[in-house]
Amino acid sequence: MRTKIKEILTSDxxxxxxxxxxWVRSFRNxxxxxxxxxxxxxxxxxxxxxxxxxxxxxxxxxxxxxSVEGTVxxxxxxxQKVEIKVTKLExxxxxxxxxxxxxxxxxxxxxxxxxxxxxxxxxxxFGAVFRVRHSLxxxxxxxxxxxxxxYMHTPIITASDAxxxxxxxxxxxxxxxxxxxxxxxxxxxxxxxxxxxxxLTVSGQxxxxxxxxxxxxxxxxxxxxxxxxxxxxxxxxEFWMVEPEVAFNTLxxxxxxxxxxxxxxxxxxxEHNRADLEFLATRLIDEEKQKPQQERSEMGLIEKLEFVxxxxxxxxxxxxxxxxxxxxxxxxxxxxxxxxxxxxxxxxEHERYLVEKHFKKPVIxxxxxxxIKAFYMRQDDNCxxxxxxxAAMDILAPGIGEIxxxxxxxxxxxxxxxxxxxxxxxxxxMYWYLDTRRFGTAPHxxxxxxxxxxxxxxxxxxxxxxVIPFPRTPKNAEx
Amino acid sequence: MRTKIKEILTSDxxxxxxxxxxWVRSFRNxxxxxxxxxxxxxxxxxxxxxxxxxxxxxxxxxxxxxSVEGTVxxxxxxxQKVEIKVTKLExxxxxxxxxxxxxxxxxxxxxxxxxxxxxxxxxxxFGAVFRVRHSLxxxxxxxxxxxxxxYMHTPIITASDAxxxxxxxxxxxxxxxxxxxxxxxxxxxxxxxxxxxxxLTVSGQxxxxxxxxxxxxxxxxxxxxxxxxxxxxxxxxEFWMVEPEVAFNTLxxxxxxxxxxxxxxxxxxxEHNRADLEFLATRLIDEEKQKPQQERSEMGLIEKLEFVxxxxxxxxxxxxxxxxxxxxxxxxxxxxxxxxxxxxxxxxEHERYLVEKHFKKPVIxxxxxxxIKAFYMRQDDNCxxxxxxxAAMDILAPGIGEIxxxxxxxxxxxxxxxxxxxxxxxxxxMYWYLDTRRFGTAPHxxxxxxxxxxxxxxxxxxxxxxVIPFPRTPKNAEx
Numbered sequence: 001m002r003t004k005i006k007e008i009l010t011s012d013x014x015x016x017x018x019x020x021x022x023w024v025r026s027f028r029n030x031x032x033x034x035x036x037x038x039x040x041x042x043x044x045x046x047x048x049x050x051x052x053x054x055x056x057x058x059x060x061x062x063x064x065x066x067s068v069e070g071t072v073x074x075x076x077x078x079x080q081k082v083e084i085k086v087t088k089l090e091x092x093x094x095x096x097x098x099x100x101x102x103x104x105x106x107x108x109x110x111x112x113x114x115x116x117x118x119x120x121x122x123x124x125x126f127g128a129v130f131r132v133r134h135s136l137x138x139x140x141x142x143x144x145x146x147x148x149x150x151y152m153h154t155p156i157i158t159a160s161d162a163x164x165x166x167x168x169x170x171x172x173x174x175x176x177x178x179x180x181x182x183x184x185x186x187x188x189x190x191x192x193x194x195x196x197x198x199x200l201t202v203s204g205q206x207x208x209x210x211x212x213x214x215x216x217x218x219x220x221x222x223x224x225x226x227x228x229x230x231x232x233x234x235x236x237x238e239f240w241m242v243e244p245e246v247a248f249n250t251l252x253x254x255x256x257x258x259x260x261x262x263x264x265x266x267x268x269x270x271e272h273n274r275a276d277l278e279f280l281a282t283r284l285i286d287e288e289k290q291k292p293q294q295e296r297s298e299m300g301l302i303e304k305l306e307f308v309x310x311x312x313x314x315x316x317x318x319x320x321x322x323x324x325x326x327x328x329x330x331x332x333x334x335x336x337x338x339x340x341x342x343x344x345x346x347x348x349e350h351e352r353y354l355v356e357k358h359f360k361k362p363v364i365x366x367x368x369x370x371x372i373k374a375f376y377m378r379q380d381d382n383c384x385x386x387x388x389x390x391a392a393m394d395i396l397a398p399g400i401g402e403i404x405x406x407x408x409x410x411x412x413x414x415x416x417x418x419x420x421x422x423x424x425x426x427x428x429x430m431y432w433y434l435d436t437r438r439f440g441t442a443p444h445x446x447x448x449x450x451x452x453x454x455x456x457x458x459x460x461x462x463x464x465x466x467v468i469p470f471p472r473t474p475k476n477a478e479x
Numbered sequence: 480m481r482t483k484i485k486e487i488l489t490s491d492x493x494x495x496x497x498x499x500x501x502w503v504r505s506f507r508n509x510x511x512x513x514x515x516x517x518x519x520x521x522x523x524x525x526x527x528x529x530x531x532x533x534x535x536x537x538x539x540x541x542x543x544x545x546s547v548e549g550t551v552x553x554x555x556x557x558x559q560k561v562e563i564k565v566t567k568l569e570x571x572x573x574x575x576x577x578x579x580x581x582x583x584x585x586x587x588x589x590x591x592x593x594x595x596x597x598x599x600x601x602x603x604x605f606g607a608v609f610r611v612r613h614s615l616x617x618x619x620x621x622x623x624x625x626x627x628x629x630y631m632h633t634p635i636i637t638a639s640d641a642x643x644x645x646x647x648x649x650x651x652x653x654x655x656x657x658x659x660x661x662x663x664x665x666x667x668x669x670x671x672x673x674x675x676x677x678x679l680t681v682s683g684q685x686x687x688x689x690x691x692x693x694x695x696x697x698x699x700x701x702x703x704x705x706x707x708x709x710x711x712x713x714x715x716x717e718f719w720m721v722e723p724e725v726a727f728n729t730l731x732x733x734x735x736x737x738x739x740x741x742x743x744x745x746x747x748x749x750e751h752n753r754a755d756l757e758f759l760a761t762r763l764i765d766e767e768k769q770k771p772q773q774e775r776s777e778m779g780l781i782e783k784l785e786f787v788x789x790x791x792x793x794x795x796x797x798x799x800x801x802x803x804x805x806x807x808x809x810x811x812x813x814x815x816x817x818x819x820x821x822x823x824x825x826x827x828e829h830e831r832y833l834v835e836k837h838f839k840k841p842v843i844x845x846x847x848x849x850x851i852k853a854f855y856m857r858q859d860d861n862c863x864x865x866x867x868x869x870a871a872m873d874i875l876a877p878g879i880g881e882i883x884x885x886x887x888x889x890x891x892x893x894x895x896x897x898x899x900x901x902x903x904x905x906x907x908x909m910y911w912y913l914d915t916r917r918f919g920t921a922p923h924x925x926x927x928x929x930x931x932x933x934x935x936x937x938x939x940x941x942x943x944x945x946v947i948p949f950p951r952t953p954k955n956a957e958x
């Protein structure tokens with residue numbers, strides 16, 4: 001039975017036998033092997049006898065897989081409490097240094113490692129990123145489990161394209177070369193696998209609402225898709241979303257849930273991934289050294305996470321947000337590129353000003369203009385004419401921008417139907433969604449969190465391609 | 480703040496104030512409202528004053544959403560320990576009985592409810608099924624979290640189609656009506672979103688292997704797809720798979736992991752969903768009453784789950800399995816429809832005989848013929864010529880058949896490349912997979928579990944369409 005390195009390094013025991021298996025991270029003086037097995041950030045030092053067979057020694061290169069048997073003893077050297085005095089060493093798989101892509105004199109760049117995504121798990125940075133990603137995912141499930149939510153798998157392939165959240169990918173088994181056609185020459189999707197035209201989902205919200213109206217509290221956590229040609233550090237064509245939906249919740253309770261949720265998962269990572277986060281914090285400082293002083297983060301990574309976990313998020317209405325922007329020195333000095341006035345869809349520069357300059361903490365903006373938001377959001381009562389708003393909420397995070405978007409949903413059948421007609425959403429096709437308002441409707445609310453944006457925020461990475469194992473972006477579906 | 484019905488029914492306290500919100504399951508004598516909020520199987524009885532406003536009473540139909548305030552008191556009637564003496568009642572959403580699809584005199588059939596999948600969450604059966612499904616999903620994450628595995632999201636959209644696990648769905652943004660073409664008339668996929676032809680994944684295993692060879696122990700839990708025109712009670716076009724992959728594990732350790740895993744998640748459901756499983760057990764008995772005696776289950780649902788959780792799985796080689804079949808009375812009486820001989824891909828009737836008649840427990844069959852298994856399975860050493868086997872394992876469960884398929888992987892580069900060439904799998908395109916064998920290769924093993932088959936097994940449902948919220952099958956992608 002192998003012992004995991006994490007166990008050895010976190011134990012206070014010494015003088016016991018172990019078998020350790022892992023990969024060589026360094027080999028010094030023909031004597032000291034640093035072995036990492038992925039269970040934690042740190043490697044364990046294995047000390048081999050100087051008399052070890054020379055032929056064997058030649059096989060111990062960086063990246064080689066090894067198995068060592070020996071005794072855990074207090075370390076003679078600096079930098080570690082314990083080390084393994086090796087009695088038996090086996091090289092399971094060699095790693096020819098002249099061919100190994102990670103065998104570089106200089107530290108490989110993140111861009112280079114993206115091209116080698118199949119191997120980047122082996123670096124300190126990506127080991128840390130994917131262990132943190134894991135912890136955040138588990139924390140999400142644990143948070144909802146503790147509160148009695150039901151995890152729900154909403155469909156990935158969908159014939160519904162009503163939400164209009166973005167461009168969609170078509171899913172089909174028809175032959176592209178020569179698809180069956182109708183008499184008028186159009187493609188006959190009745191012959192397709194599902195008997196109609198189908199796409200990859202952009203959100204599980206509408207289906208989650210159906211379940212929430214019976215099971216009470218549900219959440220989704222699954223992949224969603226956007227076929228948008230955005231080659232930015234913030235966009236993926238395939239990404240994971242978390243979408244809780246709660247019967248009887250109002251906008252206020254929705255905000256409370258979202259804030260508790262974000263704090264919970266951040267605390268979980270701080271508690272379970274301290275060494276990973278400390279490594280990533282140092283990485284971020286190094287990266288920022290290349291930036292001018294005023295663009296560097298004011299807080300270190302861990303300091304930032306602790307600040308967010310331990311302080312209330314600011315809550316303001318959209319109307320208040322616009323007013324803050326209009327009164328800002330930034331606006332008066334004409335430093336905003338885009339217009340500021342009631343009714344605009346705030347740009348990234350506006351959101352960043354609110355979060356990073358004005359409040360210096362996460363901000364929940366509520367009650368946005370109806371005209372810039374989705375059909376299913378609950379229309380606010382008693383609005384001034386021309387200033388109609390909806391019970392929407394966006395959470396804006398420092399350095400990331402929008403991390404959560406949510407709303408109380410329109411539960412009133414007449415208002416919902418009216419709004420769908422205004423927005424040219426086919427009410428007949430959407431009968432199943434409207435049925436929840438016909439039969440035992442009730443107030444309810446939910447939100448969506450882009451999982452990769454959360455991972456970006458917590459790891460301090462700056463390109464979203466670096467927080468998902470195999471990113472899908474325009475012209476890229478490698479591995 | 481609303482109190483959830485589960486809390487009220489599992490508490491020993493009485494004489495405290497609550498607000499309860501949920502949906503009416505029944506309304507008797509203009510006085511007793513059974514309210515369900517999805518938090519548990521059972522409804523709570525709310526007792527209203529006989530003098531309550533008649534107009535209000537008319538609105539309290541089955542399916543209506545209500546909010547009641549009152550006091551939890553010891554129940555006067557039979558069937559429940561406590562009930563709510565209502566001081567305030569509000570109907571949040573009516574449910575017009577003449578239009579409501581679930582308002583039926585007779586219990587609606589499962590087939591009927593499949594057509595109304597957006598409302599079936601509101602029935603006892605589907606409430607129970609989806610709460611159990613949730614618990615199983617959570618138990619999966621908890622099992623791996625406790626063991627230090629890293630949860631990994633493998634890509635859904637993939638350009639790799641090498642595994643050959645089945646027919647695939649194409650993903651594209653090219654216009655079907657008039658796609659861009661090459662000079663030879665073929666469709667020019669370089670113009671497609673990803674710059675090449677892409678499909679929906681059939682498995683995350685190959686990518687999970689990449690991560691396991693650095694992080695040590697990983698698992699996936701995500702949707703996978705098969706574009707097969709199978710309209711059976713066991714097949715879905717879109718289903719969820721769990722795929723653990725562990726560096727340094729052998730076939731034996733792989734079996735131990737899979738057996739521990741299945742027992743863990745079953746015990747979790749037995750512990751957390753007792754009332755749901757008791758309801759489903761009764762449902763199953765009712766369903767089986769329509770079958771001839773000899774086709775009925777020998778054990779009740781809960782008895783079966785406890786048996787599986789508490790007994791060792793049988794472990795036999797494929798060669799032993801064939802020998803048992805050949806020596807069986809069943810074979811001698813010529814009752815098998817399909818041939819039995821070394822080398823066959825066992826049919827469902829063979830697997831069911833082993834599991835349900837011979838061993839009467841789950842069976843792990845190992846070391847299958849190389850010729851009927853995938854290229855990545857480790858070739859057994861020292862095989863008799865013409866009887867070459869691989870380190871594969873399938874777990875067969877009573878009533879379900881194959882629930883897990885796994886193997887130790889071929890870690891030897893030369894043997895793997897050779898096998899890929901024999902099976903016409905392009906080694907150049909798969910360089911990234913082969914790189915794990917080039918650089919620090921090591922023994923490793925993993926398996927895949929079809930999540931919906933597990934849910935079928937645990938809930939005792941018999942059609943796989945009834946254990947996923949919105950099933951995708953040929954000609955069906957509703958909701």
